[in-house]
Amino acid sequence: MGRSFVEYGAVAARAALADAGLQWRDIGSIVGADTVRGGYPGYVAGDVREGARLAGGPGCERVRSVRVRAQAINTARAQILSGLADVVLVVGADAAPKGFFRPAGGDRPDDPDWLRFRFSARPIRRTSGCTRVGGWPCTGHTGGLRAGQGEERRSGRAQPYARYRKPVTAEEVAASAVVADPLRLLDICATSDGGAALVLAGHGVRTSARVSDPVRIRAVSTVTPRYPNTVLDLPDIATDSAVAVQPAAETFRESIARAAYQEAGIGPDDLSFAEVYDLSTALELQWYEDLGLCGQGDAAKLLQEGSTSLGGRIPVNASGGLASFGEAVPAQAIAQVCELTCQLRGVAGDRQVTGARVGIAANQGLFGHGSAVVAVR
Template sequence: MSVRTDNRVTVAGVGMHPWGKWGKSFVEYGVVAARAALADAQIGWSEVDLVVGGETVRNGYGGYVAGATFAQALGWNGARVATSYAACATGAQALDTARARILAGLSEVALVVGADTTPKGFLAPNAGERWDDPDWLRFRLLGMTNPAYFALYARRRMDLYGATSEDFAAVKVKNSRHGLANPNARYRKQVSVAEVMSSAVVCDPLHLLDICATSDGAAAVVLCSPDYARRHGLVEAVQVAAISTVTPTFPNTVIDMPLLSTDAPPPSSPEGEESALCPSRNRTFKQSIAHAAYEEAGIGPDDVDVAEVYDLSTALELDWMEDLALCKEGEAEQLLRAGETTIGGRVPVNPSGGLACFGEAVPAQALAQVCELTWQLRGQAHGRQVDDARVGITANQGLFGHGSSVVLVR
């Protein structure tokens, strides 16, 4: 592959509001994160010409018009506004909206904000009947909440690859250790395999500590054009090299189960270099998300130094390692057991602590991943730093055909 540089924008600043259960308005969290990102970028609010908000549908009308909500809360400055929604991939889609306007020459400095206030218990689908939505169907017809859904993924790994409950617990142990040094994490406590295994069984084979919580929190990213970056001395800053938000391709519309063979070569090999905008019929949806990101960035999985992936359950982290082609199918457990996915290993996964330590704050979590990778690539992830990190990738999956992957480079 040939490395692309013509589609890059600069990450000028990042910021977060710590995750937790604070019981306050999502707007308050978003403003804290936005101001932190602006301060990190050393850019004044008056210089921002675009605000993109991650929509949070549970928080009333202000959540539906999040871009304008955050712009008003920060003080109207004349900036254009936009709002994005893509379930758990919302933050990446909002980031892509900002990037597109910058690359089109229509914006120089964009502020992207995602924030959420979540209810207790399981996240349920929004009101209304959607008979063509597989997620609505599994909730309404099967009564299958997310933990039950995650358990099917976990059982599939056990049946196909010989994964064990102890392997899943080891993912939680690793991420809990990583999260100890993250000041924005909600859960900062080291746990053992025995503690995970002795926690309540929520949906066999998953225990309570295998599954992430729901949380309040916020994250924000300031993007700027290459020209603005040059004028302000940001030439060595982290850059966004790719954002993938591809949808499934018929007939492989089931997220993880291709209807055809799955022996397609990995994205980094010459034989696999077909158009990512029309993914191979051999790829699952999640594999096509990663392939599109690699193709757009002009890199392959062998170039990745660090990854932040969507660990709604411990078993899902193992799936994403393979979907990102960081290892072959069925090999994720081997890398985990060998310590290759921990800090100091070949390709550390979730050095932030992941959702295991944060919980879900839906519109913010894809942006939180970008924040973490920015700190990692800058060498600022104190206490959890991945040595010599130059390339990072994220992965997220959302309801109803949403998903995302962001590639950051330095």
């Protein structure tokens, strides 16, 4: 804690290169997932200067570099498929402030993210709007939340990179402070520092000798929200007024899943496991349904049956999820794909999903954007 995001990213990048058996000179491009909390104005983690700093080696200032946010893995894959690079390093890192996230950079009335915070609830103290947590009860699967709390959260115990590894009981969750009813403090992930990195390579590129059967990306789905729900991810509210509108045929999370399944040529029944964006317990339950792991309204039942636990029909967040890592925003989606890779290689240790062959990682971001990655072995 307390270090620059560049330091976290450099550590993750070196570990990824070592795992692939590559050197800095083997990298043809660096894609950085950006952050607004690096001490600079704007989004800088993946620009040319920061790409060189992350690389930390001689000559790396000549490497192609790009900065993105939710599109880091997709951008790297596109560069490989287009022939711009054979090997691409993807890095995401953040040094987050304590407490709940809030908009950076002051008042920005033309910025949908700023508007989301300002209009999602009444003012708190002297700040405009509310923390993001205040809006979750409007969007998360709170109907089955209490029923879904009856299982001990223990996945992080087997995750060596987890920040929180102590098991949390249902009684401890119920005894924690209410933050946004019915969400309690231990229903919500913490903010965190951290970094994650991946090496993507084209077919025929030789990496580590021990990776004789590489994990392959079968699909990358990125979906924008459907008008008029483009600013506030709230049900049936237009962006320019408080007038109710016709609900969309599917949620943006369902759109993410559908696009990923279509590109990969699979369905939810083909999955061995899933990694989902669990900012809160309610949101994890919602992902069960939107990924098609169960029917609508059956998420709490799926959890209570043990189907999403290690050894169950469809393990979810065997990594421990954000509940164990905390939220380092530019790193979290990349870290999910790192977990897909470990599971599909069969090297996840005590958290290994038996016979893992197909995995999906699903994430979401500002005002209704999201992405999913399907990987296979």
